[in-house]
Amino acid sequence: MLESIINFLSNTGFAQMIRQMGEMAAAGNWLQVIGTPLMLVVACILLYLAIVKKFEPLLLLPIAFGMFLTNLPMEFTQRLMHPQFFIDEQYLINGHDLDMQLIASQGGLLDLLYLGVKLGIYPPLIFLGIGYMTDFGPLIANPKSLLLGAAAQFGVFAAFFMALLLGAAGLGFDVKDAASIGIIGGADGPTAIFVTKTLAPALLPAIAIAAYSYMALIPVIQPPIMKLMTTKKMRSTVMEQLRPVSKTEKILFPIIVTLVVGLIVPDAISLIGCLMLGNLAKESGVIERLGKTMQNELMNIVTIFLGITVGATATAEQFLTPQTLGIIGLGLIAFCFSTFGGLVLGDIMYFATGGKVNPLIGSAGVSAVPMAARVSQQVGQKENPSNFLLMHAMGPNVAGVIGSAVAAGVFLAMFK
Amino acid sequence: MSISQALSEGVQTALIGLSTVFAVLIILMIVISIMKAVFYKKPKEKPATAVNAAEEELTRAIESLPVIDETPQEDEELIAVITAAIAASLNTSTYNLRIKSLRRVDNNQPAWNKAGIRETINSRF
Numbered sequence: 303m304l305e306s307i308i309n310f311l312s313n314t315g316f317a318q319m320i321r322q323m324g325e326m327a328a329a330g331n332w333l334q335v336i337g338t339p340l341m342l343v344v345a346c347i348l349l350y351l352a353i354v355k356k357f358e359p360l361l362l363l364p365i366a367f368g369m370f371l372t373n374l375p376m377e378f379t380q381r382l383m384h385p386q387f388f389i390d391e392q393y394l395i396n397g398h399d400l401d402m403q404l405i406a407s408q409g410g411l412l413d414l415l416y417l418g419v420k421l422g423i424y425p426p427l428i429f430l431g432i433g434y435m436t437d438f439g440p441l442i443a444n445p446k447s448l449l450l451g452a453a454a455q456f457g458v459f460a461a462f463f464m465a466l467l468l469g470a471a472g473l474g475f476d477v478k479d480a481a482s483i484g485i486i487g488g489a490d491g492p493t494a495i496f497v498t499k500t501l502a503p504a505l506l507p508a509i510a511i512a513a514y515s516y517m518a519l520i521p522v523i524q525p526p527i528m529k530l531m532t533t534k535k536m537r538s539t540v541m542e543q544l545r546p547v548s549k550t551e552k553i554l555f556p557i558i559v560t561l562v563v564g565l566i567v568p569d570a571i572s573l574i575g576c577l578m579l580g581n582l583a584k585e586s587g588v589i590e591r592l593g594k595t596m597q598n599e600l601m602n603i604v605t606i607f608l609g610i611t612v613g614a615t616a617t618a619e620q621f622l623t624p625q626t627l628g629i630i631g632l633g634l635i636a637f638c639f640s641t642f643g644g645l646v647l648g649d650i651m652y653f654a655t656g657g658k659v660n661p662l663i664g665s666a667g668v669s670a671v672p673m674a675a676r677v678s679q680q681v682g683q684k685e686n687p688s689n690f691l692l693m694h695a696m697g698p699n700v701a702g703v704i705g706s707a708v709a710a711g712v713f714l715a716m717f718k
Numbered sequence: 719m720s721i722s723q724a725l726s727e728g729v730q731t732a733l734i735g736l737s738t739v740f741a742v743l744i745i746l747m748i749v750i751s752i753m754k755a756v757f758y759k760k761p762k763e764k765p766a767t768a769v770n771a772a773e774e775e776l777t778r779a780i781e782s783l784p785v786i787d788e789t790p791q792e793d794e795e796l797i798a799v800i801t802a803a804i805a806a807s808l809n810t811s812t813y814n815l816r817i818k819s820l821r822r823v824d825n826n827q828p829a830w831n832k833a834g835i836r837e838t839i840n841s842r843f
Contacts, residue, residue: 445750448743455739459732470724477727550757551750558749566742701743708742712735 318375337618338375344621345370345613348511357518361491361609365511368412368613369621383412383614388420389504416611419499419506424608425492426576431601432492432703433556433580434593436671440697442551443544447663447694449647451701454667455709456643457487461636462713465628473628478502481713483629486513487636488706489520489668495612496573497710501717507616508626512633517670523634524641524665524677531645532661536652538686539660541694549585556582563708569718570711574704640668644698666695669702776804777816796820 311317319338326334348366352359372383384393387405391397400420405413418424441447462484469475475483478501485497486509494513498506516523528537556578563574583593648664662682666674675695682691719727800820805812 442750442753445747445754448747448750449740452736452740452743455736459736462735463728463732466719466724466728467721470719470721476719477731480728481731545758548757551753554753554757555750558753559746562745562749563742566745567738704746705739705743708739709735712738716731716734 315375318377322375333622334618337622338373341373341616341618341621342370345373351515358514360605361514362511362518364606364609365507365514365613368610369507369616370613371610372412372614372617379408380410382410383416383611383617384409385504385615385617385620387413388416388615389620412611412614415607416614418604418607419495419611420503422496422499422572424604425496426572427604428492428601428608429573429577429707430580431597431604432671433577433582434584434597436577436581436700436703437696438555438581438700439547439552440544440693441700442547442555444694444697446651446659447667447697448701448704449651450644450664450667450698451669451703451705452667453647453664454640454644454669454698454702455488455705456646457636457638457640457668458484458706458709459487460484460639460643461487461632464635465632468628468632473624475625475628478717479505479625481717482509483632484636485509485706485710485713486516486629486633487640487668488702488709489513489517489637489640489670489674490703490706491517492608493573493669493706493710495608497713500714503615504620505625505629507612507621508629509633510612511616512630516633516637517673520637520668520670520673521677521680523637524674525681527638527641528645528662528665528677528681531642531649534685536649536657536661537682537684538689539652539657540686540689541658541660541663541691544693552585553582556585559704563704563711567708567711567715569714570707573707573710577703577707637668641665644668644702660689660691660694663691663695663698667698667702667705669699669706671699671703672696674702675699776808777818 322338323335326332326337345366348362348369351357352362352366368383372381372385378384387393387409388400393401393404395401405417462480465475465480465483466477469480482494482498482502482505485494488494491510491513495506495510498509502509560571560575560578564571580593580596583589583596644664644667645661646664647667648659648661651659651664652661660682662678663675666678668674675692675698678695679690679692682689797817797820801812801815801817804817805815808815
């Protein structure tokens with residue numbers, strides 16, 4: 303009787319946790335000694351941010367709960383998720399290929415779902431839904447927006463550059479890590495995950511959490527930079543109304559984009575291809591039923607899987623590292639420089655057109671749709687209450703989605 | 719990797735990357751501009767005669783209907799809605815139309831037709 307009680311107690315999570323702490327303390331790894339409880343606290347903070355502060359709750363809540371699940375102290379074989387199976391050379395075939403048999407036989411629930419991230423299935427499927435919900439009309443009406451969408455990728459490369467420098471200075475980022483960190487500046491969650499799972503899977507949780515948190519903070523991050531980079535007169539510029547766009551143009555646009563991007567940056571094609579298929583489904587108007595599934599059921603299912611599994615990779619060993627702090631800092635820098643890049647080109651366009659372009663739409667070039675466009679609208683309206691920049695800002699905004707997917711393709715082509 | 723290596727690698731990649739992004743988006747910009755030249759025509763002022771012809775035709779059609787006022791009711795809202803709908807389908811303003819009478823057509827669809835329509839609607843959620 304007593305024996306079975308002791309047996310039961312030694313199987314509980316508490317016993318596990320204490321045993322782990324003892325091992326880590328013996329190994330002299332002090333950060334990891336309190337790793338498990340600390341990660342549970344971090345998960346709870348993220349849950350708080352998602353539920354109370356409403357920071358991108360659709361993603362942050364599953365991420366935080368995934369993090370919570372994966373950090374519950376358990377025997378190795380009981381765990382829901384084993385990030386080691388995907389990262390640790392010990393478990394990979396020849397040091398780099400996934401051991402599918404091992405994952406299928408020993409993996410937990412979340413290991414199996416994580417295959418969708420690792421094999422690059424979820425982000426394109428999310429793009430399918432995003433494509434269906436995106437209206438490229440404002441972009442087609444004002445093709446110059448594309449330049450702003452490109453300029454706002456500046457932060458991607460600025461952060462990449464700084465991550466390399468920090469890496470050389472001793473934080474241990476190599477080019478692949480730096481590229482994954484840089485892509486945070488694209489302000490596009492699925493794209494960031496798509497790049498990171500290939501180039502730097504060990505950094506996935508930190509990068510995904512940084513990307514989604516900063517996206518939620520765009521209304522706080524952007525306005526000060528916008529005010530710094532523009533004058534009052536520039537901000538109150540009223541833009542000409544956009545021309546109406548014909549249906550033919552809207553239908554041809556996704557086909558042309560797929561063709562152009564596919565020919566130049568083939569590595570971006572799984573993202574852009576799905577984005578454009580979703581958009582074509584909407585604009586063609588002939589497969590409404592499929593479109594409904596793309597933008598609702600399919601996207602919601604995939605979002606759940608993506609969030610919970612990305613969160614689940616954040617085990618104490620993976621997450622409690624100096625690199626995570628570096629990523630959180632560099633992510634903010636990436637966002638700031640992306641905003642800055644878009645605004646610089648916005649200013650140039652303002653002067654080049656003799657004051658016809660409001661430079662505030664430049665900051666919408668970071669792709670967080672539609673948050674960044676809404677920020678442009680709000681800042682513009684503060685100067686001139688009768689000014690409506692929203693539709694003008696949607697052009698650079700959706701161009702930013704294409705731009706960051708192209709930047710992702712460039713990184714994948716160079717470092718894969 | 720040393721600091722100087724990181725510097726050169728970073729600058730190189732940033733230049734290549736940023737110029738690729740710009741190149742792709744500039745090509746798209748050019749293609750869209752061409753598309754505009756080909757497919758976009760400025761909306762012309764609609765010739766008034768076309769509207770008038772349509773209007774006359776409609777008036778004739780409406781007049782040719784036998785006027786059976788079953789339940790004369792003063793439903794101004796309904797009349798306004800129907801007028802607006804006719805105006806929208808003719809691409810003109812309600813000011814150009816004069817509705818003389820409206821009459822409900824009995825729904826004498828066979829039951830099978832109704833069932834078919836219901837099924838089609840349901841299958842599309």
